[in-house]
Amino acid sequence: MPNTVPExxxxxxxxxxxxxxxxxxxRSGKSINSYDLMIETYGRLNDKKSNAxxxxxxxxxxxxxxxxxxxxxxxxxxxxxxxxxxxPIDTNKFFVVCLNxxxxxxxxxxxxxxxxxxxxxxxxxxxxxxxxxxxxxxxALMEKLEIVQWAAVVGGSLGGMQVMxxxxxxxxxxxxxxxxxxxPKLSAQNxxxxxxxxxxxxxxxxxxxxxxxxxxxxPKKGVMLARMVGHITxxxxxxxxxxxxxxxxxxxxxxxxxxxxxxxxxxxxSFGLNVDFQVESYLHYQGERFSERFDANTYLLMTKxxxxxxPTVDYDGSLSAAFANSSCRFLLxxxxxDWRFPPERSREIVDALLEAGKQVSYLEIEADQGHDAxxxxxxxxxxxxxxxxQRVSDxxxx
Amino acid sequence: xxxxxxDIIQHWIEPGSRVLDLxxxxxxxxxxxxxEKEVSExxxxxxxxxxxxxxxxxxxxxxxxxxxxxxxFKDKSFDTVLLTQTLQAVNYPDVIIDEMLxxxxxxxxxxxxxxxxxxxxxxxxxxxxxxxxxxxxEWYNTPNIHFCTVRDFDELCRDKNIKxxxxxxxxxxxxxxxxIKLWPNLLGETAIYHISR
Numbered sequence: 333m334p335n336t337v338p339e340x341x342x343x344x345x346x347x348x349x350x351x352x353x354x355x356x357x358x359r360s361g362k363s364i365n366s367y368d369l370m371i372e373t374y375g376r377l378n379d380k381k382s383n384a385x386x387x388x389x390x391x392x393x394x395x396x397x398x399x400x401x402x403x404x405x406x407x408x409x410x411x412x413x414x415x416x417x418x419x420p421i422d423t424n425k426f427f428v429v430c431l432n433x434x435x436x437x438x439x440x441x442x443x444x445x446x447x448x449x450x451x452x453x454x455x456x457x458x459x460x461x462x463x464x465x466x467x468x469x470x471x472a473l474m475e476k477l478e479i480v481q482w483a484a485v486v487g488g489s490l491g492g493m494q495v496m497x498x499x500x501x502x503x504x505x506x507x508x509x510x511x512x513x514x515x516p517k518l519s520a521q522n523x524x525x526x527x528x529x530x531x532x533x534x535x536x537x538x539x540x541x542x543x544x545x546x547x548x549x550x551p552k553k554g555v556m557l558a559r560m561v562g563h564i565t566x567x568x569x570x571x572x573x574x575x576x577x578x579x580x581x582x583x584x585x586x587x588x589x590x591x592x593x594x595x596x597x598x599x600x601x602s603f604g605l606n607v608d609f610q611v612e613s614y615l616h617y618q619g620e621r622f623s624e625r626f627d628a629n630t631y632l633l634m635t636k637x638x639x640x641x642x643p644t645v646d647y648d649g650s651l652s653a654a655f656a657n658s659s660c661r662f663l664l665x666x667x668x669x670d671w672r673f674p675p676e677r678s679r680e681i682v683d684a685l686l687e688a689g690k691q692v693s694y695l696e697i698e699a700d701q702g703h704d705a706x707x708x709x710x711x712x713x714x715x716x717x718x719x720x721x722q723r724v725s726d727x728x729x730x
Numbered sequence: 731x732x733x734x735x736x737d738i739i740q741h742w743i744e745p746g747s748r749v750l751d752l753x754x755x756x757x758x759x760x761x762x763x764x765x766e767k768e769v770s771e772x773x774x775x776x777x778x779x780x781x782x783x784x785x786x787x788x789x790x791x792x793x794x795x796x797x798x799x800x801x802x803f804k805d806k807s808f809d810t811v812l813l814t815q816t817l818q819a820v821n822y823p824d825v826i827i828d829e830m831l832x833x834x835x836x837x838x839x840x841x842x843x844x845x846x847x848x849x850x851x852x853x854x855x856x857x858x859x860x861x862x863x864x865x866x867x868e869w870y871n872t873p874n875i876h877f878c879t880v881r882d883f884d885e886l887c888r889d890k891n892i893k894x895x896x897x898x899x900x901x902x903x904x905x906x907x908x909x910i911k912l913w914p915n916l917l918g919e920t921a922i923y924h925i926s927r
Contacts, residue, residue, distance in 0.1 A: 661790070682792060683802040689748060691770065694792045695781060712778065719785045 333400040333408065340416045341408065342374040342399035342423050349439060352472055356434075359640075362459040366448070369473055370395045370432040370439030374415060375423035377479075382728040384479045385421055386470060386506075387411065387430040388487030388494035391562070391634050392626060394438035397430040398423075413709045420717035425725040426483065434469050435461040435633045443629030444545060455629060456542025463490075463641045467497040474505065483728040484508035484721070488706035489673065490634070493641045496681070499658040500643055508724055510663045510717075513670055513706040515677035516651055516684070517642040522672065525565050526635040532557035533628050542629050551628045556619030558631055563618050568669035568702030576610045651684035658685075662692040663720050665713060667705040693720070735840050735920050736762065736814070738898055742838060742924050743767050747809035750833065752796045752826070753816035756780050757789035764789065772808075797821045800829045808834045815920075817841040818874040824886065827925075836895065836926040843899065845879030845915040880915040887925065896924040 337343040350369050357363045372395045377384060387397050389410070398415035400408055409430075415421045421428055432440040435458060443458040450457075474482070485498045485506045492514030499509040515522070533539060536554030540547045567575075573593035595610040607613045647653035662685055666678035675696045685692040697713045699705040705713065736759050743749060745767045751760050754773025757780070763769045773791045775781050784791035794802075797820055811834030813826065818841055820826050830837040842865065852860035859869040867874065878886075880899055887894050899910055899918030910917045 679802070686772065686792075686802065687804050687807065689770070689807070691790050692772070692792065693785060693790050694794075696793050716782060716785060719782055723785065723788045 333403055333405055337400075340418045341412065342416050344403070345372055345374065345396075345399040345401065345409075347372045347395055347401070347439065350473065350476060352469070352476070354472060356465065356469055356472070358459055358465045359462040360460050364434070364441070364459065367434060367441035367469070368439070368445075369434070369441075369469065370436075371473065372396055372398075372409075372430050374398055374428040375426050377427040377477075378729060380728075381479055382481070383425065383483050383725070384427045384429060384477070386474070386482050386485045386498075387415070387421070387428060388466075388470070388485065388491035389430065389433065390487070390489040390491045391638065392559075392622070392631075393491070394436060395430050395432040395440075396438070398428075411707065413707065414714070414717065420714055420721055421486065422718075422721065422725065425729060426721075429473070429477065429479075431470065431473060433461075433466045435630060435637075437625075437627035437630040442627065443542070443633065444627045453543075453545045455545060458629065458633065460636055460640075461633060462637050463493050463497050464501070466637070467494055467501065470494070470498075471502060471505070480505075482506040483724055484510055486510040486512075487514075488512040489514060489703065490638055490641075493638075493643075496643055499660055499662070500654050503657045503659045506660045507728070508663065509658075509660045510720070511678075511681070512665045513667055513673050513678075513703055514664065514681065515673040516644070516680050518639055519677075523639050525561060526639055528561050529558035530632055530635055532561070533632060536628075539628065542632075544628065550623075552623045555623040555626060555628050555631060556616070559622040559626075560615045560619045563615060565672045566703045568671065568700060570669060571701050571704075572611060574700065576614070651681065652687035655685055655688040655690055658688070658690060662690060664692065664694045665697055665706075665716065666695075667697050667699040667701070667703070667710070667713075669700050670703045670705065672703040735900065735922055738900070738922055739812070739814070739838050739840070740766060742836075742896070743769060743810055745769075748772075748807075749810050749812065750774070750803070750808040751812040751814070752800075752830070753813065753819075754780070754784065754789070754791060757784035757787045757791060759812070759814065760784075760789045761787045796826065800826075800833060803829075803833045805832055806835055809836070810834055811837045812839075813837070814840045815842065818844075818877050820876065823876050823878070824890070827886070827890070827892070831892065831925070831927045836924065838922070838924050839883075840920060840922045841878065841883070842874075843880050843915065843918045843921045844877040845881060846919050847916050848919075850916075880918060880921050883921060883923065887923075891927075893926050894923060895926055896922075898922040 347370050353366045355363050355365045393410050396409040397411040398409040417424045432438040435442045437444050443454045447454045485495045487495045492511035495509045495511045498506050533554035536551035538549045539551040544550050576593035576595045597613050643654045644651050664678050666675040682694045695716050699710045701708050749769045749771050751773045754775050760771040760773050774794045776795050781791050811830040817823050849860040899914035899921050902919045
């Protein structure tokens, strides 16, 4: 972190581990008898306990959404652009709760935890968890924190799907549902990318059918590949052109002028299988970094949760019927260059909410950064997010 | 202060009804209807600043261009659909009116009356497209591409078999005198129609 804590940062934060003894019956029919959830909170719960906001994380996120764990931590939490004093999710006004979802690998019970029944790592035996199961465990967390109703439940991407599940299954427990860069369910293309990621992991010789921890090894190459393919889907073509089209060593001046993002790594082509272009080494770096912190089995579970998510499944395929009992107000925001969950996918949700006669606002933000835009300080997005939550604060803090 | 044409409109809105405002601007009307009539409101808007102002007021707003399509709105999914001072700025006014009547059980349309004597005088004496405080644009840069008169709109309603529930025409101070009732297309500046199928 910077030498002094920035004014709009929550500063140094300490995660907490909460233990739950009530068994959790899962969608699959299996159950988990007891589990831990790793959480972080920012801000102060008001006397009426009405100003709590739940943050749901996406595929690779965790409980560390804002601030720094120590002075040595180089980067803040994953949503630091949006959480902090004076930021959209203003910690001067709200009590913010973020958790690492069940099945995660940042401290909550997951495949890399030890199964108390067997004394060895869960590994591939950890049950498949769905968005519905996560939200169920988040309800248990809510009760433990003695919060009766969230001022808002907020999430982007897979996080937004959890928000949707909250609005559908626990309508009285939230006032506002804020979903960013979301889709009602994955398309075949989305599932296809997830399957490539899963195959990369399971095909790694070090995967050992998911029992790599017992073998004292790790499918690093597979996780790297999975992340690399995933990462491409988070960026847009134009974001990549920008990112890799301005360095000092293009092939020739035209390649910069055309801005194809073809910056070279060393200044010349290798005419071999070496890494020639910046984008290649960037992907390698991203994959490498990710493989150091993320568990392979967790990655498999998270992508499955994404694939399985379909809120219409109990409602004969009708999304508007799914929302029939929702009583919260909705805000959706999408980004123009997001091709993973493009604006049309958000519109499907908006239209279903309109059909169901719900209160909904929707913004389509012009942004070049692709799906990742929801994590970035895109001015109009930040401004609208702030404006909306200011209203929410007026409602719950008055 | 409430725009007087909006004050007239509110009497036609059922308390607690669901209202869609096409081109809702900064959300003032919907906010007013929300607090006075407890309506469940949705506004459509494309101007970024207006969208922000709606969010600031706590008015539900959807970023959608009403010139493109309203097909995402189901038949009779709203009690009242509003189009205030926007008709003259849309690409296909007749299509919008049809869509409004499809989506809403009843509709309210307000527009500046181009048949007003001031416009007639301006065109007659200067031979140029009228420019005024209310219509401050030149012909080439105006967003108001489909001006019409009270008589034109009456004609459209007749052609399309649209039922005019109430027609109110007011002057620039938004008063409706007996003279305006007598010569609405000549003296009226703002036309306010309450219509249904």
